[in-house]
Amino acid sequence: MNERRDRELECRELVELVTDYIEGRLSVEDRIRFEAHLDECPYCRTYLEQMEQTIAVLGYVPEESLSDDAREALLAAFRGWSQSELA
Amino acid sequence: MRHEDTELVSALSRGDERTFAALVEAWGGTMLRLACVYVASRAVAEEVVQEAWLVVLRSLDRFERRSSLRTWVLGIVVNLARAHARAERRSAPLPPDEEPAVDPARFRPPSDRWAGHWATPPAPWPLPEDEILASELRDVLLRAIESLPPAQRAVLVLRDLEGFGAAETCDVLGLSETNQRVLLHRARSKVQTAIERY
Ligand SMILES: [Zn+2]
Numbered sequence: 001m002n003e004r005r006d007r008e009l010e011c012r013e014l015v016e017l018v019t020d021y022i023e024g025r026l027s028v029e030d031r032i033r034f035e036a037h038l039d040e041c042p043y044c045r046t047y048l049e050q051m052e053q054t055i056a057v058l059g060y061v062p063e064e065s066l067s068d069d070a071r072e073a074l075l076a077a078f079r080g081w082s083q084s085e086l087a
Numbered sequence: 088m089r090h091e092d093t094e095l096v097s098a099l100s101r102g103d104e105r106t107f108a109a110l111v112e113a114w115g116g117t118m119l120r121l122a123c124v125y126v127a128s129r130a131v132a133e134e135v136v137q138e139a140w141l142v143v144l145r146s147l148d149r150f151e152r153r154s155s156l157r158t159w160v161l162g163i164v165v166n167l168a169r170a171h172a173r174a175e176r177r178s179a180p181l182p183p184d185e186e187p188a189v190d191p192a193r194f195r196p197p198s199d200r201w202a203g204h205w206a207t208p209p210a211p212w213p214l215p216e217d218e219i220l221a222s223e224l225r226d227v228l229l230r231a232i233e234s235l236p237p238a239q240r241a242v243l244v245l246r247d248l249e250g251f252g253a254a255e256t257c258d259v260l261g262l263s264e265t266n267q268r269v270l271l272h273r274a275r276s277k278v279q280t281a282i283e284r285y
Contacts, residue, residue: 010203012194016187019272023253043208047189053214054279058247061228064116064123070133074111074140075104081144082102 009037014044018051092156100147111140114157117249118164121259124241125168127175135171139164154258161259165241172237188276210283224285231281239274246271 009017014037020026021034038045066074098106118139122132142163150159193207214224232240232248241260245251251259257267 010194011205012187012189012191012203015189015276016272018188019268019275023268025268041204043205046209046211050209050212050279050283051275053212054275054282055247057214057224057282058228058243058275058278059250061225061232061248064119066111066115066119066136067133070137071108071111071115074137075108077137077141078102078104078107078144081141082104085100085144086102 009033011037011041011044011047014038014041015047018048021048022052022055089155092152095156096147096150099144110160114160117245118161120244120248121161121164121241122168124237124244125165125172127172131171131175132168135164135168139167142167155255158255158258162261165259165261186273188273189280209279212283214282224282227281227285228278231278235274235277239270239277242267242270243274243278247275 014034017026017030017034021031026034038048095106095110099110115136118136119129119132122135122139123129126132126135139160143160150156154162193205195201195204195206197203232243235243238260242256242262245256245259246253253264253267256262257264260267262270
């Protein structure tokens with residue numbers, strides 16, 4: 001992006017940088033341009049906010065767990081393994 | 088090797104069933120979700136998880152300690168699940184993932200005075216952020232996640248569903264940091280679009 005440092009970000013460019021921004025991986029210059037655009041552009045503010053909300057709701061997706069059958073099969077396999085291993 | 092990993096490995100090696108059961112419980116959900124990224128069904132994913140544990144037990148003495156035990160175990164899941172997927176002929180070699188995160192048609196064309204700015208901006212949405220997910224929204228999320236290409240889905244699962252850091256995600260999936268972030272961004276954008284439409 002360095003070659004474009006002289007001008008403002010477009011929305012189309014900003015949306016590609018949102019994860020780098022959230023992860024703190026933008027250079028200082030790019031972060032300044034990013035935040036300058038946000039100050040001016042309510043749509044990109046909405047986009048950033050929605051990405052942050054997306055991350056938040058993804059964190060609420062309930063955990064998965066193995067079926068009881070699979071778990072029991074694993075414990076049985078462990079017993080078999082340790083008996084042959086320790087015999 | 089981390090101290091707790093040393094203890095885990097020696098407990099497993101001496102046949103401590105409670106340790107094994109605790110690990111199956113603690114990591115089973117993540118292993119299952121990761122296997123589901125690559126194979127066709129949950130039943131096959133459960134098989135992959137079982138198979139992975141057997142590989143882990145048989146290779147315990149070869150655990151190289153360059154990573155944590157969890158990272159190593161999850162890496163084995165990924166390898167086995169990918170092998171299954173190849174056998175199922177489901178996953179042709181993936182094309183490089185270079186499409187933009189947001190549909191280019193949503194921005195003004197180059198001829199426009201405001202080229203590159205939003206033409207169809209994101210619609211505001213009201214989301215119950217810190218409540219238990221409404222089941223409809225949960226279904227939207229799960230469908231969106233399932234329709235992601237495997238590389239994107241694997242990163243999203245580890246980072247945003249399982250809460251892993253970037254470094255461990257890279258280790259488990261064998262990705263560079265940059266590539267990991269690109270995949271994560273594509274995946275999040277697609278999920279965001281799916282929520283916007285819901
Ligand atoms: Zn903008």
